[in-house]
Amino acid sequence: MERTAPTTGRSALPEAAILDREGLDALIAALRGDGYAVIGPRLRDGAIVLDPVESADDLSWGLIDEQDGGRYRLVPGDAQTAFSHTVGPQSWKRHLYPPRQTLWTGRRDGRGFTVETPADPVPHHAFLGVRACDLAAMAVQDRVFGVAPHEGRSAGQERFTDSGYAARRAAAFIVAVNCGRAGGTCFCDSMGAGPKAAGGYDLALTELPGCGTPAFLAEAGSATGAALLARLPGHAAGPQDRAAADASVEQARAHMGRAMVPDAGPLLARNLEHPRWAEVAARCLSCANCTMVCPTCFCTTVEDTTDLSGDHVERWRRWDSCFTVDFSYIHGGAIRQSGLSRYRQWMTHKLSSWWEQFGTSGCTGCGRCITWCPVGIDITEEARAIHDSEGRG
Amino acid sequence: MDSALLPPTTIASADPMVPRPFRIVRRLREVDGCFTLVLESQDGRPYVFRPGQFNMLYVFGVGEVAISVSGDCRDPGGLVHTVREVGTVTRAMAALRPGDSIGVRGPFGHPWPIEEAYGQDVLFVTGTIGLAPLRPLILEVLNRREHFGKVVLCYGSRGTHDILYEGQLHQWRGRFDMQVHVTVHSAPAGYRGRVGSVANLVKIARFDPEQTTAYVCRSETMTRPAVQALYERGVTADRIYVTLERNMKCGVGFCGHCQMGGSFMCKDGPVYRYDTIEHVFSVREL
Numbered sequence A: 001m002e003r004t005a006p007t008t009g010r011s012a013l014p015e016a017a018i019l020d021r022e023g024l025d026a027l028i029a030a031l032r033g034d035g036y037a038v039i040g041p042r043l044r045d046g047a048i049v050l051d052p053v054e055s056a057d058d059l060s061w062g063l064i065d066e067q068d069g070g071r072y073r074l075v076p077g078d079a080q081t082a083f084s085h086t087v088g089p090q091s092w093k094r095h096l097y098p099p100r101q102t103l104w105t106g107r108r109d110g111r112g113f114t115v116e117t118p119a120d121p122v123p124h125h126a127f128l129g130v131r132a133c134d135l136a137a138m139a140v141q142d143r144v145f146g147v148a149p150h151e152g153r154s155a156g157q158e159r160f161t162d163s164g165y166a167a168r169r170a171a172a173f174i175v176a177v178n179c180g181r182a183g184g185t186c187f188c189d190s191m192g193a194g195p196k197a198a199g200g201y202d203l204a205l206t207e208l209p210g211c212g213t214p215a216f217l218a219e220a221g222s223a224t225g226a227a228l229l230a231r232l233p234g235h236a237a238g239p240q241d242r243a244a245a246d247a248s249v250e251q252a253r254a255h256m257g258r259a260m261v262p263d264a265g266p267l268l269a270r271n272l273e274h275p276r277w278a279e280v281a282a283r284c285l286s287c288a289n290c291t292m293v294c295p296t297c298f299c300t301t302v303e304d305t306t307d308l309s310g311d312h313v314e315r316w317r318r319w320d321s322c323f324t325v326d327f328s329y330i331h332g333g334a335i336r337q338s339g340l341s342r343y344r345q346w347m348t349h350k351l352s353s354w355w356e357q358f359g360t361s362g363c364t365g366c367g368r369c370i371t372w373c374p375v376g377i378d379i380t381e382e383a384r385a386i387h388d389s390e391g392r393g
Numbered sequence B: 001m002d003s004a005l006l007p008p009t010t011i012a013s014a015d016p017m018v019p020r021p022f023r024i025v026r027r028l029r030e031v032d033g034c035f036t037l038v039l040e041s042q043d044g045r046p047y048v049f050r051p052g053q054f055n056m057l058y059v060f061g062v063g064e065v066a067i068s069v070s071g072d073c074r075d076p077g078g079l080v081h082t083v084r085e086v087g088t089v090t091r092a093m094a095a096l097r098p099g100d101s102i103g104v105r106g107p108f109g110h111p112w113p114i115e116e117a118y119g120q121d122v123l124f125v126t127g128t129i130g131l132a133p134l135r136p137l138i139l140e141v142l143n144r145r146e147h148f149g150k151v152v153l154c155y156g157s158r159g160t161h162d163i164l165y166e167g168q169l170h171q172w173r174g175r176f177d178m179q180v181h182v183t184v185h186s187a188p189a190g191y192r193g194r195v196g197s198v199a200n201l202v203k204i205a206r207f208d209p210e211q212t213t214a215y216v217c218r219s220e221t222m223t224r225p226a227v228q229a230l231y232e233r234g235v236t237a238d239r240i241y242v243t244l245e246r247n248m249k250c251g252v253g254f255c256g257h258c259q260m261g262g263s264f265m266c267k268d269g270p271v272y273r274y275d276t277i278e279h280v281f282s283v284r285e286l
């Protein structure tokens, strides 16, 4: 996928414009007209989820999410804003790497069998409202699924690509949203992943609050994005609009709910036998929520189904979690029997071993695992406890 | 990504997750609970692998498991796998007969390094079914025999009835350019061979510890004593290669099941240089 920065100066296409509510509506309509299924943040069952949107009316206007360890609540905010909430329980991975997928189907043929791959058409999604942390998460999964190169351990070796992920990813149009408000469990700033999108989008919106009516600074991040922007009703953005957008993002940066201790990777790597693991394991329910909501967790398992005749089989792939005992099963017993070892696998993978594998952190600081943990276990607090104990040691 | 340009793409089919059907051309009974399958590609495409690599073998309607390739990488005649029956999939595989088909994905994994040992003595340390994943390497070392000093195989089994590839061991023993030491853990009275541990074989084998590359293929618990015996002879960790085993669902780095710290066993392993994973043996449940 190519996302080129628009050339400044001579380009005939606008690289930035100010959109109002009508402009936002026109953006959604234009994407739909171009054949994209637009997915955006909308209210369902008391949470903001990533569902199809048909117009700007479907967005989550005037809603703010209060988030804390094990706690999520929507409250009214500025009715003129569509994006003053932050991230909800879902991440975009469910659209790029669906929770359940048919890998192939097989049919018995005499003493042999034949295999067919489903000829599913690739959905063309436009993702509207992708936050910086989730863009960073896509860049992380691009490395995992062989779509982008990396400097990890297996760099330079033969690279396998997940064709389904690659196709969905290449077909997606991305409208990022820079955050003007940080959530209670957000810590993207300390992970270097936000709150401003650094690239990897077609268009980026920054909500300009306090204008009395909805206003968005729209900036192009690719030629396709610039071409689309040129078709929208808006007016040219001036330096004062950019300054207002920057100030809004700085506001979010200044109010991060949480922060990760520096150098968490090496910290955990040298503390694999720390007493804190037993302590957190005593609280952890091994429910796997954190891995399901995490935008970078990629683990899956396979399931084989057979029809009654036994002649038709399907091989499915579905999301899995390192918190299950079966995950590490080998003949004779699971490698990670204890809750301690499974919690340690999760947290060291996110913050430490991911670096070795892919040359990047596996955590972007989105805060979902903290919010959606039923007992409110907080990855930043766990890392800090180990960090502080070293200071004392 | 533009309107008129949206390509009518479908998800590609040359996916590493999709198996190729192979036909079983021969089935050999090995020691108790073990069997060997010789497979032939049904799609006409050749199959090429390097010693130490493995396939994901799929039994129709049952499931898929990781099995090392056990044949000669220079023999295009057939793809050879030796399997021990332990559970659902391997038992179903044991019931297959010549003429039946099996699904193959692979080859996957990091092979045994060979050139690194040029000019040195080569020592193979293995036991029971561990000889199966090691056999392609032994065959290839013998194929390139002139590049090595002494070639030594230390093999141990539980009893006198579970010595894998016994005929081949005899044949290797007959070569003037290879030492083959076999031991059994326990033997009936009157057994004339050696009784004891593989570690003891390492103690008596003739090789130059300063100039030796050792390849160890044993279960995780048996690897440690083998490495210990090598250390005692003076072979250093950077010249010892071992294999490890983890649950595997994909073989290509996508499913996450085979992770061990910072490595994926399916692509960074299953062969590791011992000094790069030594720490794994000291942290429990990693």
Ligand SMILES: Cc1cc2nc3c(=O)[nH]c(=O)nc-3n(C[C@H](O)[C@H](O)[C@H](O)COP(=O)(O)OP(=O)(O)OC[C@H]3O[C@@H](n4cnc5c(N)ncnc54)[C@H](O)[C@@H]3O)c2cc1C
Binding pocket: A329, A330, A331, A332, B054, B063, B064, B065, B066, B067, B068, B069, B082, B083, B084, B085, B086, B087, B088, B089, B090, B091, B129, B132, B133, B244, B245, B246, B247, B248, B270
């Ligand atoms: C790289 C590699 C190479 C291997 N080479 C060989 C070989 O050459 N010959 C041989 O007989 N065996 C080999 N094994 C072990 C073989 O994969 C297991 O014996 C097999 O998976 C057991 O499956 P099952 O369904 O019969 O057993 P069950 O106990 O019913 O296992 C259920 C599931 O657990 C997983 N599992 C269980 N044991 C293992 C294991 N040891 N390793 C990985 N996953 C496991 C599998 O997904 C399996 O389907 C190898 C394993 C690995 C990782």
Ligand code: SF4
Binding pocket: A290, A293, A294, A295, A296, A350, A362, A363, A364, A365, A366, A367, A368, A369, A370, A379
């Ligand atoms: S580990 Fe937690 S904070 Fe980090 S990316 Fe995953 S869900 Fe977000």
Ligand code: SF4
Binding pocket: A291, A296, A297, A298, A299, A320, A321, A322, A323, A345, A346, A347, A349, A350, B256, B259
């Ligand atoms: S944390 Fe667990 S579920 Fe998530 S990617 Fe790592 S091993 Fe997989």
Ligand code: FES
Binding pocket: B247, B248, B249, B250, B251, B252, B253, B254, B255, B256, B257, B258, B259, B264, B265, B266, B267
């Ligand atoms: S077997 Fe799936 S990641 Fe290694």
